[in-house]
Amino acid sequence: MADPHNRSCLKALRTTDPREHKERIEKSSGGLFLDSCSWILDNAEFKQWYSHPRSNLLWIKGNPGKGKTMLLCSIIDGMSSTAEPNNQDACTPSYFFCQASDLRTNNATAVLRGLIYMIVDRQPILVSHARNRYDRAGDQILTDSNSWETLSKIFSAIVQDRRLIDSYIIIDALDQCTTDRDLLIGLIARLSAATSKIKWLVSSRNMSDIEEDFTMVHKLEISLELNDRSISQAVGLYTWHKVGELAKAKGYSDELQNAVYRHICLNARSSFLWVALVCQDIANIPTQSCILSRLAGFPTELNALYACMLYQVCGLGVSKLCLQILAIVSVVYRPITTDELSSLVDMPDGALDEETLAQALEICSSFLTIHQRTIFFVHPSAKDFLIGKATNTVFAPGMEHIHYTIFSQSLQVLQKSLRRDIYGLNAPGFPIDQVKQPDPDPLAAARYPCVYWARHLIDSVKLVKQHGHLHDGVKVDVFLRTKFLYWLESLSLLGSLPEGALSISRLHHVLRQKANPQLADLVRDAHIFITHHMAPIQSSPLQVYASALVFNPANFLVKNLFSHEEPGWIVPKPRAGDKERMPGGVQTLKAISEQIDSMVFSPDGTLLASVSIDGAVQIWNLETGRCTQTLHVHPASVYSVTFRPNSSNLIISGREDDSIHVWDTSTNQMLQTLKGHGDAICAIVFSPNNNDLLASGSWDQTVRIWDLAASSCVQTLNGHDGDVCTIAFSPDGVRLASGSSDCTIKIWDPVNGLCLQTLHRYNVVSTAIIFTPDGTKLVSALNRDSVAIWDVATGQCLHTAFVGAPLRQLRFDMTGSCLHTDRGTISVDFVSSRAASLEPYMRGYWISADNRWIKENSEKLLWLPSDYRACTALIRISSMSLVALGSSSGRIAILRLLDSSDTIS
Template identity: 45%
Template sequence: MAYTTSYDGSNSGFQVGQNLGHITNQFLQSEALNQACLRDLRTTDPHHDKDRIQNTNGGLLKDSYCWVLDNEGFQQWRDNQSNCLLWIRGDPGKGKTMLLCGIIDELTRTFGDTANVSFFFCQATDVRINNATAVLRGLIYSLVEKQLSLLSHVQRQYDKAGKALFEDINAWNALSRIFTDILKDSALQSTYLIIDALDECTSGLPSLLDLITRIPSAYPQIKWIVSSRNWPDIEERLDTTQTAPISLELNEASISEAVCKFIEHKVHYLAKVKKYSDETRDTICRHLLSNSQGTFLWVALVCQDLDRTSRRHALKKLEAFPPGLDALYNRMIDQVRNSEDAEPCKRILAAMSIVYRPIAFDELASLVELPDDLSGDSEALPEIIAICGSFLTVREDTIIFVHQSAKEFLLRETQNEVFTGGIETEHHKIFSRSLLAMFKTLRRDIFQLKFPGFPIEKVIPPSPNPLTAAKYACVYWVDHLHHSGCHEKDDLTVGDRKRIGDFLEKKYLHWLEALSILGSVSQGIAAMLKLDDLLQGKSEPPALLYRVQDASRFIRYHRLAIESSPLQVYSSPLIFSPMLSLTRRCYQKERPDWVLNEPLVDKDWSPCLQTLEGHSSSVNSIAWSQDRSRLASGSKDNTVRIWDPATGQCVSTLEGHSGSVNSIAWSQDESRLASASDDKTVRIWDPATGQCASTLEGHSHWVNSIAWSQDGSRLASASFTNAVRIWDPATGQCASTLEGYSHLVNSIAWSQDRIRLASASFNNAVRIWDPATGQCVSTLEGHSDWVNFIAWSQDGSRLASASSDNTVRIWDPVTGQCVSTLEGHSHWVNSIAWSQDGSRLASASGDNTVRIWDPATAQCASSLVGHSRGVKSIAWSQDGIRLASGSVDNTVRIWDPTTGQYASTLEGHSSWVNLIAWSQDGIRLASASFDNTVRIWDPATGQCASTLEGHSESVNFIAWSQDGIRLASGSADNTVRIWDPATGQCASTLEGHSESVNFIAWSQDGIRLASGSADNTVRIWDPATGQCASTLEGHSESVNFIAWSQDGIRLVTGSTDNTVRIWDPVTGQCASTLEGHSDRVNSIAWSQDESRLASASDDKTVRIWDPATGQCASTLEGHSHRVNSIAWSQDGIRLASASDDNTVRIWDPATGQCETTLHISSSAFLQFDKVNFNHLHSSIGTFDIGFTGIVTSTPRCSTFPQHGYGLNEDRSWITYNGVNLLWLPSDYRPTHSSLFTMSATNLAIGCSSGVVIFLALTQQSPIPRL
């Protein structure tokens, strides 16, 4: 491997001396962490919300709530242990919120510090406090603030995830578990949990209601109070024996009396402030008493208006207020109509009624057409809002409705007055102005981040925020187009077509950058899918539809890159999108100038629509919900994830299993999701809440497969203990056990009519059972290896089986005959799935592919390629439009199976790449593959220059001669071939080994070639004649590594027999055997002066030997996993070792001490720089290991600075000086670090698809100076 190195003199600091006051510092650090956790947990302080609500309503009047303290329902809840939930319900404006404020004060006053009173106020028009996650955050915040010891339950998870714990897609599940842990804490005091306005929890209400109803039965020391409107769906959930309801309508007398007290209080305040006469005061009081209709809100709105009215006009104004909320709102509309600013007021009310969240002043000016004297006047806008005061109010520069009923009134009653052109017209206006706002606001690098890989979590909005005016528009512009009625029309207007086309051509990438900053990429994906759907079937010119569809593929394919780094949208997507992508071609001028070539990528989008990343281990099972709105995946990482397949967003993560999740299945009604695990259990989950509803225990070994009966009344599970159990999921009891297998059961499947149950086993057979009797009806035999999976066709007329014999068989379950055998996979078939109509059968294989078959003809209709490792599971969506696959590569892919046979336009290997190697001059690159070939690549063009064919099995190793004239390859076909890379011809075939060739090495002078084999021998060849000069015998197991001495006089080998041998290659005699390792030897290296020899082993150690004596000089211990590679520095004073424990250790070979530890992913290659001995080259880049200038007595564990270009730990980013630079899509990612290699600033990546891509990068720093 050729390298060029440089040193930029970057500074680094260190501490010298003793750190005093350790205990104090530790305490202060702990306090700081606690404060950071509390600060990030807080979305609002409920105490502040309570104060604001009370102040807005003129203070809390005890007489307006004290009646409830004597109410029978309240006292029953307070005194009866079995009534843990008090539900206060009533119509809008009846004073529920102030009633709860009073109850909170009474409970706090009664119990003081002896009990926790935790509360939360929901408000539909405030996005901070209108969702279930915010409610939990508020309740937990109140609890831990009162009882700080409870913070430990939050802190444990916060230390792992940081602020994302409270904000990411799994926040609800994580907070639910934390909340439950807090309630379990024995130190928790008696606790009262209070939530106001459940009906204003607009997101996650079902999950919140389930939590509320579940907790009382489990924790009787916890008492709840909730309030809401009289909504049937809330009543259905809360109607339990533990609930004590209080209906405000049924307590009309008490409410009326409370309203009277409230009126007296408000009028007394007005009389004092306005200096009313006694007569005026009494008249106002009588009018309010006779017209309030027991509604607090009506009184509050009237008094608010009187407060703005002069004393002499008060009575006249009063007469204009009709009784009842609707009548009052009508009066307020009259007031707006008669205002001098009637038109802007109506426009604002219309916009506020249809926007999808409250908007700020800056956003309002962008979304609503206002007169010039208003739009630019920061003081005039609040005045206009004040005219709409009975409908709108302002909080922290955000405009919200005074009450949800005000918004409902405008939408219901003011169609002709406020929405003069209709609601659809108003939506279209906002759509048009949203596009205009984005055109005016969005630009490249709007936050001046500079770095292409600047992480989103470190983005801090500048002040003033240049994105503020377009925030709303960025997220909701397509929603307003959708609701403008365009989906009901034959086509878009010419103006709309032009606006959308211009936006996609000129602002699309700027929009994606903004979405990343706003954390709204998933909403952007949904918007593009919705826009695509709007254009389908219209008589539009196809150009716009094609552009929208391409833009949709663009954002979905590059979602992870855009989400993680806003400016990455101008780099990776413009390099790795297909050559014919309209978006790529449109924005070519934006691509980075530090990429000097155009890597060869496919011409068109592949059938893979999205790749879902998130699992940390193999995806074993996947299942669609019936309506295609959710996709579940079960993984070896012990979790189940539920995804939104449209946006690719993980909606929730179900945690609880302590072993691999092997199988998952939705119940027919989608209300339950079952999972089977290596932990010997089956769990049934509520997918809405993410909670485990029940755990089915009884199996004595891991559970491989589960299947629901069609009606959901039974759940079958198959175990490694040769048994099938049928469960009653309602009770969690085992109803019956099917026995009779002498081998392990892999898979089970119910027929649609529930009359038959099929099972597959390690004995190569399929059995069909009568589950009613537990008897085996028939046995289907024919496979020659394990049967891994079975699936019934929808009509039950056919049964398909997938086997480790690489075939799929289709059976007639009535006769037991095999109807057809589907052949084509080159590895085990792990999973199969019928399309709903039975016209297609999909199969997933260990050969990394998915195949779609025509079961009628037994022909393969198409093959889907993209996974980098074996495919474990597949599933059709119910409508047959999508196919999902889960793989050992930890990903889920969603495919469009309707695209037909797809052929990549890139020339490459037909199987994954095994190894890549540069020639010494860096002009050519060779790749070895499991497809039995070697390819020579021209990095300048990215093209394959020649394909070297001849091997009959996979190519395990390749090595260039020192002069680059010859290339040798070792294969599993037991041969070594020597090639002329210029002509692509095989110069000679070296035959003699009786097993696979694992390793080959040229002598320094190129006169000899050594090969190590699984036949336990080393052969020395004369490349000129192709003759074997000598055979070195002595190892008792496979030879894994070979290294020549510089002068070619000695040859050293490492073996699976745990030994290192030193040979005389001329005589073939073993000079010495170095024994000491307790496991296989993976790598060996001579020191530069050849006075020492180092060896790395699976036994987690490195040994240094004296080759003259054969004695072990020292054993270097410290790695916690196998050691793969080692390298000496040129001066011999350092030795580096790389291990599967994801560290590289730097040793002092003289003392055997570890000097430093680099935490990097496993590296298959290590080499010290020949000029700068502090630079260590690895498979993922170059590290400066001498930057501290200190040698300490204990090894330092640090992240050492990378030098120049490299690869990050999970191989998803190309880095520069350790900073993320270019995101690699999964299709262009090296499957392991040895498939990423550099020659100077030319990067080569061996991809799972069999293609090798090249990136020519600038020698100057690609990261701009600040």
């Protein structure tokens, strides 16, 4: 998938990769034993579903332990292996395994995300259905309250797309889909009837509500209880396989192997799970003579077997720790790692060492299994037993107490481990997709606490309040006041910022009734902070200290609590006259009209002139932030404004009255009006060696030279066949260049009016032009987001380089080594190196082509929120760079930036 936007969309869809989930299930079950699953191939309903074009839905149902999941794994492998080498996608199914103990896999939205991810990953052309919505709203389409509706529309469009290769969709364990299962079944019913391009295979336990949801659905069914003979034979084969592995590993005699096999077969009751649990247990018996007596003590019913195994756990010296582990693993919102578990266990004497934890997990192996350091239940029925029939043993203090323990331990580990720039990224704009997890990972033990501490607080809010943790200056308040930004950074690194926002939202709802008002207000501000600044923090984690703080209103608690974390390269705005309660590092000016069309700084940088789209010109004092004058010069839009060199006089031209007006900004008086053009005047420039000499370019296809002292036109230059868009004097003032919509640039002698040279580039118009300091070359900004270099003498285009956005202003520095533009500064080294792109040659601060970032050199520095993205931009380079951003809302944002190299920590 070459398109980075497509890759970003696909990455956002992924919660887990179903292929990795399937691999983990098979490994934790000891591998896939195909002989125990082969019976399905001879089943009449399965064969009809597989081969008949109108049989689109098959439901396999059965009680726990009947091997449904492994059966579906074998079907998936069988279909994948029969695919033709040159048409692999035609038979390869897309699939999803539901798991109730994991928030990432226990809801209908997650199922659709997983299926869309697999289908699009296999057929990238179908990503367009997701991109249409993702490009408009980003990750929110996957997490907001309307995510099911959005994803179901995307999924429906994909499976009904004619480009979709005919395929299969397999969903295992619908009973484990605990949220919106009825919506999922309804969607399956509609789509299985609407299109024959997809065949559906789903499995579940025998549950009355699922049975009810499927009542009116046209489908085929396979009940494992009604196929007991086939299941019993399959369990027999599986038992022979498992006992054979045991005999080989433990050195059983043939007699013992046969005795174990017969006993298990007689008592298994067609349950693969019962066989697996028993074999796992007797594998740990060191003395072979005790094996048969141990087997005789096992109950034949599954829950009774679990009870027997729990009794054994309770009889050991570390039973208290084991029961706490079982309780924690039962209530967490996703499977946790051993590192995370060690941080959540409450040990009276302090930290839990690895050896003790490993010993306790081994004792719990009848209920828990470990895959790549992550802890899972051996089967969903094990968790069902612990939170159901065994709840008085495992949750003796109450389930709320376990949630409280997890909450309390979580805040403890977060308070100790979270810090600024925990992964050492250094650069404020370091992109999340380039972050590499350090080894060792400083967040290893804090990953689960980071995402879920607030959920467990809510689940135990009565106990939390009883312990006083919701008071000012106590646990929750202290954490938010000291670690909030570091927490958001870590959430971004973990890809879990939306989950953090959701948790804080729920926490605020709870605390409005149960906490002190001050804490509720802090949580409210925290939620607003996350939701308003989620995009930059998700994109670059360290933007939590840059964009999020800089553009957060000054009266917000988060802004005040973490003002010490603001970037050192942002100069605080002047306070005088600042009536708006806006960000402390951003000076915000609000024009009287909407959409800023153009802006210009005064020569000394103390004033800014802004032009609104309706023709209003406002003069702003940048020290006070006040509008000192508003000039309504024209009834329609003002086209061009510029300050007279070494003067406060403002030169204004308009679209409709074809005149140039000279205003004294200190007295608010119009000094002169120059008339003579026959159409709108769109370019004005002063001679570099005579402040009274002014040139203007017009839609009437002419350039006029004006003497301000005499208020007269001294020369008219004719020759263009289109609007004159831009003009520039040579450094010595003896040449004038004009760029036109006729795709030419003409070089003139402004004294005698002769055209000396015509530069032409097919179908490209110059939006701004300037001579190089030696006058031998001309730089033109092209309307196709590029810059061209011309030889003035020969008229040849020497080089063209891509800049990514239109440029409206060009100016060389005193040395001629840098070209200053309205979007930033470009090193002229790009000419000698004949660079194709100017981005590597941008120097200092500049605005990215998409208007999303202020960059420094090649590094992203400050994300611009959508309200601050420029319709027009302006950068003034001095010892302190001034960045002005004019928006479509009429807002002008002024940032004062120092060289960040000495201030970024």
